[in-house]
Amino acid sequence: MNHWIIAPVILPALLAPLIAWLMRFDIVLARTFSVAGTIVLTAISIGLFIMAADGGVEAYRLGNWAPPFGIMLVLDRLSALMLLLTSVLALIVLIHVIATDWDKKGQHFHALFQFQLMGIYGAFLTGDAFNLFVFFEVLLIASYGLMLHGGGRVRLKAGLQYVVMNLAGSTLFLFALGTLYATTGTLNIADLAIKLRDIPLEDAALVRVAAMLLMIVFAIKAAIFPVQFWLVGTYANAPAPVAALFAIMTKVGAYSILRVYTISFGPDAAATGDMPGMWLFWGALVTTGIGAIGVLGSRRLMTMLSFSVIGSMGTLMLAVSAFTPESVVAALYYLLHSTFAAAALFLLADLVVTRRREGDVLRASPPIVQNGLFAVLFFAAAIGMAGMPPLSGFLGKLLVLETIRDMPFAMWGWAVVLIGSLLTIVGFVRAGSSLFWKSTATTEAPAEIASPAPKVPPHPADTLALAPVIVALAMLAMLSAFAHPVSGYLEDTAAQLFTPNGYLATIPETGEGVK
Amino acid sequence: MEMIVASSVGILTAGGVYLLLRQRTFPVILGLALLSYAVNVFLFSSGRLAVGLPPVLNKYAETAYTDPLPQALVLTAIVISFGMTAVLVMIALGAYLESAEDGVNIDLKRPDIDDDEDEPTGPMSAP
Numbered sequence: 001m002n003h004w005i006i007a008p009v010i011l012p013a014l015l016a017p018l019i020a021w022l023m024r025f026d027i028v029l030a031r032t033f034s035v036a037g038t039i040v041l042t043a044i045s046i047g048l049f050i051m052a053a054d055g056g057v058e059a060y061r062l063g064n065w066a067p068p069f070g071i072m073l074v075l076d077r078l079s080a081l082m083l084l085l086t087s088v089l090a091l092i093v094l095i096h097v098i099a100t101d102w103d104k105k106g107q108h109f110h111a112l113f114q115f116q117l118m119g120i121y122g123a124f125l126t127g128d129a130f131n132l133f134v135f136f137e138v139l140l141i142a143s144y145g146l147m148l149h150g151g152g153r154v155r156l157k158a159g160l161q162y163v164v165m166n167l168a169g170s171t172l173f174l175f176a177l178g179t180l181y182a183t184t185g186t187l188n189i190a191d192l193a194i195k196l197r198d199i200p201l202e203d204a205a206l207v208r209v210a211a212m213l214l215m216i217v218f219a220i221k222a223a224i225f226p227v228q229f230w231l232v233g234t235y236a237n238a239p240a241p242v243a244a245l246f247a248i249m250t251k252v253g254a255y256s257i258l259r260v261y262t263i264s265f266g267p268d269a270a271a272t273g274d275m276p277g278m279w280l281f282w283g284a285l286v287t288t289g290i291g292a293i294g295v296l297g298s299r300r301l302m303t304m305l306s307f308s309v310i311g312s313m314g315t316l317m318l319a320v321s322a323f324t325p326e327s328v329v330a331a332l333y334y335l336l337h338s339t340f341a342a343a344a345l346f347l348l349a350d351l352v353v354t355r356r357r358e359g360d361v362l363r364a365s366p367p368i369v370q371n372g373l374f375a376v377l378f379f380a381a382a383i384g385m386a387g388m389p390p391l392s393g394f395l396g397k398l399l400v401l402e403t404i405r406d407m408p409f410a411m412w413g414w415a416v417v418l419i420g421s422l423l424t425i426v427g428f429v430r431a432g433s434s435l436f437w438k439s440t441a442t443t444e445a446p447a448e449i450a451s452p453a454p455k456v457p458p459h460p461a462d463t464l465a466l467a468p469v470i471v472a473l474a475m476l477a478m479l480s481a482f483a484h485p486v487s488g489y490l491e492d493t494a495a496q497l498f499t500p501n502g503y504l505a506t507i508p509e510t511g512e513g514v515k
Numbered sequence: 516m517e518m519i520v521a522s523s524v525g526i527l528t529a530g531g532v533y534l535l536l537r538q539r540t541f542p543v544i545l546g547l548a549l550l551s552y553a554v555n556v557f558l559f560s561s562g563r564l565a566v567g568l569p570p571v572l573n574k575y576a577e578t579a580y581t582d583p584l585p586q587a588l589v590l591t592a593i594v595i596s597f598g599m600t601a602v603l604v605m606i607a608l609g610a611y612l613e614s615a616e617d618g619v620n621i622d623l624k625r626p627d628i629d630d631d632e633d634e635p636t637g638p639m640s641a642p
Contacts, residue, residue: 130588137595144602153613157621160540160610163603164619167547168535170599174554174592178561181585233621 002051005060005075007044008083008121011037012114020111031098034110038094041117042087045080052080055492057502059127067127067507068191074127074506077493078332082124082255085336086248088475089343090117093245096347096468100354102241105150112149115142116245123252127506129180129187129264132256133173136221140166143249147238158237165230169220176213183207190507192264193500196271204271211265211272215279218260221253223313225286232294235306240350243302247342250313251335257320258328262497263504267323280321281407285416288314292420295427301353301360304431305345308385311424312338315417319400322407328494329487330399336486337392337479341384344472348377351461351469352435362431364438369460375436377469382428384476387421392479397421399487520560527553540607540617544600551596558589 015037023030051058052075060073094113096102103109119139126132148159181187183206184195199207216227223231231250235243257280265272291311298304316338319331349360352374358365368374380391387393397417404413479486496502527549534546562582570583611617 130591134591134595137599141599141602144606148606148609151609151613153610154621156606156610156613160603160606161619161621163599163606164535164543164547167596167599167603168550170595171531171547171550171554174558177588178554178558178585181558181588182561182563185582237621 001060001064002058002075003060004044004048004051005058005073005125006062008041008048009073009118009125011041011044012118012121016111016114016118019114020108023110024107027104030110031103034113035091035094035098037114038087038091038117041121042084042091045083045087048075049080049084051075052077053489053492055496055502057496057506059506060125068186068188071131072127072188072506073125074190074503075125076503077489077496078255078258079124081332081336081489081493082251083121085251085339086117086120086124089245089248089339092343092468092472093241093347095464096244096350097241099462099465099468100241100350102150102239102350105239108145109149112142112145113245116146118142120248120252124255127189129189129192129260130177132189133170133177136173136252137170139249139252140170143242143246146242146245147234149239149242155237158233162230162234165220165227169217169227172213172220173217176210176217179206179210179213183210188507189260189264190500190504193266193269193504194507196264196269199271207265207271208275211261211276212279214260215257215276218253218256219280219283222250222257222317223253223287223310224280224283224317225290225314226283228287228290228310228313231310232303232306235309235346236300236302240302240346240353243306244343244346244350247309247339247346250309251339254313254316254320254331254335257317258331258497261323262328263500266498266500274323277321277323280317281409281413284314284317284321285412286314287311288318288416288420290314292423292427296423296430298427298431299362301349301362301431301435302346304362304427305342305349308345308424308428309338309342311420312342312385314420315397315400318413318417319403322404324403325491325494325498327400327403328497329490330396330403332490332493333392333399333479333483333487334396337384337396337476340472340475340479341381341391341393344377344381344469344476345385347472348374348381348469351465352378355459356435362434364434367436371436373461373466375432377466377473378432378436380473380476381469382425382432384473386425386428388425390480391473391476392483393476395480395483516564516566520556520564524553524557524560527556538618538620540611540619543619544603544607547603548596548600551592551600555589555592555596558585558592561585561588 019030019033057076062071116139119135119142122135123132126135144163183203184192186192186195220227261276288311291307291314294307295304298307316331316334319327353360355368356365384391384393387397401414404410531546531550531553534542537543562585565581568579568581570581572580
């Protein structure tokens with residue numbers, strides 16, 4: 001057994017209490033340890049990524065209990081990819097937080113940040129559905145703290161909604177797991193796949209109920225219609241760097257759907273068949289539309305960016321819903337892209353909003369310092385998010401459109417994605433012009449009431465504050481430039497999901513389980 | 516016994532959902548508590564209901580047993596829902612003290628949005 005597999009869970013779990021207890025009054029020490037920990041986590045993720053790249057599936061059995069009795073972590077290409085994505089994103093966000101002093105606006109930012117990472121890594125690594133629930137709770141409870149970081153009454157109200165929504169989601173998750181356990185007698189993802197192959201016909205209905213309940217739970221996480229309402233209020237009112245980190249949280253939902261509905265409820269599982277894909281398709285379609293219309297209709301920058309995240313999740317899940325190897329490649333490529341695009345936009349928005357007199361309200365205000373530089377960066381990030389040629393969004397959307405072409409209602413998918421992209425472009429153009437262009441011409445009287453965003457005296461952003469945005473944008477450029485090797489890796493990843501022999505081999509043949 | 520357990524899960528869930536849809540935080544918290552009770556009972560019964568049986572397998576004889584795993588699951592679920600309820604109470608209290616009203620909706624006036632519209636709630640008027 002390779003003990004490095006559990007390191008991404010253990011390291012933040014040890015670091016977070018240390019930061020919370022020993023370094024609570026020393027921000028320099030907390031920053032040093034938080035950054036050092038995240039760098040080490042990135043190194044471990046790269047190591048695990050290289051290890052998984054050779055195609056093997058490694059299981060880590062906690063306490064060396066033989067599966068399906070014990071809990072296990074499983075490292076395959078998909079997990080390793082998500083780990084690496086999380087680590088890089090975490091590093092980018094952390095540097096931004098430190099450069100902009102967000103961590104000084106409340107206590108325990110770094111401890112919560114590490115707990116958040118622990119939950120996300122755990123969710124990506126676990127091979128057990130109940131453990132997935134537990135790691136969901138870990139990442140959620142940390143995210144409540146991060147979302148409320150800095151306080152303020154609107155943020156607290158939005159946070160309350162976020163918490164209630166997710167607690168209701170957790171309850172559904174438990175109902176789904178209970179139903180699944182009652183019918184199959186296991187909650188191990190690989191063991192479920194084996195047990196579900198020959199489930200008796202009279203139990204098939206119960207399995208379908210459990211499968212669709214789980215779908216709702218993951219759809220809440222991934223913000224898919226009809227349970228996408230929480231996202232806008234949460235992201236728009238969370239601290240901007242936290243919203244950037246949350247770009248990976250919706251992807252946890254997408255990952256879970258990919259994992260559970262390819263391996264456990266695979267296309268060969270007679271009990272569910274292609275039902276998950278069918279429901280997901282229509283949900284994703286509406287989500288894409290809502291995102292685009294929301295981008296066009298928003299009057300605040302943060303709200304607009306939140307809707308663009310919803311739109312990108314819709315496009316992503318549209319590709320997932322086909323459940324073919326090609327569509328999973330497209331979905332994963334778009335997942336990588338949309339994570340960095342959303343992070344770049346939120347981080348940039350933070351830099352811009354704190355320097356504007358009008359905060360994030362999209363109307364003319366006097367020009368900010370470094371107006372030109374911010375305009376260029378916003379332009380690049382908006383191109384990425386809207387999916388226009390030079391950056392990876394274009395390739396991602398192209399792949400998505402290509403792979404859904406053979407689906408029954410593909411015309412609808414094409415129409416919504418293309419019209420949605422147009423609306424998104426118009427929305428971003430409008431926002432960009434009122435943020436950066438109209439600003440130079442305004443002669444309005446100063447507004448009476450200040451926005452709820454805390455005012456920072458205008459000062460130019462230094463290199464450290466700009467670096468995270470630029471790195472995130474560079475990731476988009478690299479995804480585009482190295483599209484061939486990236487898609488090669490993703491093809492292997494998809495192949496591993498659709499021929500899960502390696503994954504299922506983590507269950508020993510003798511472990512027949514309880515009768 | 517199946518009838519009692521099943522109907523208690525059903526009634527708790529119905530009450531929980533009803534309270535969850537209320538407008539104020541206190542009923543919502545109670546609703547979530549009821550839902551978590553319902554799911555705990557449900558999880559508990561997912562390993563089949565058995566009375567007076569040991570929670571262990573006997574490898575020498577085919578004896579009846581009660582499945583110990585749901586009990587472990589339900590313990591985890593209780594601990595988590597307990598912690599989550601505590602967090603929720605604190606957040607609700609904080610939101611109440613900050614805004615002096617305990618509605619769940621974000622229906623606070625947002626005077627910094629353009630004043631020509633009668634839409635004070637932003638995009639999140641519905642929970």
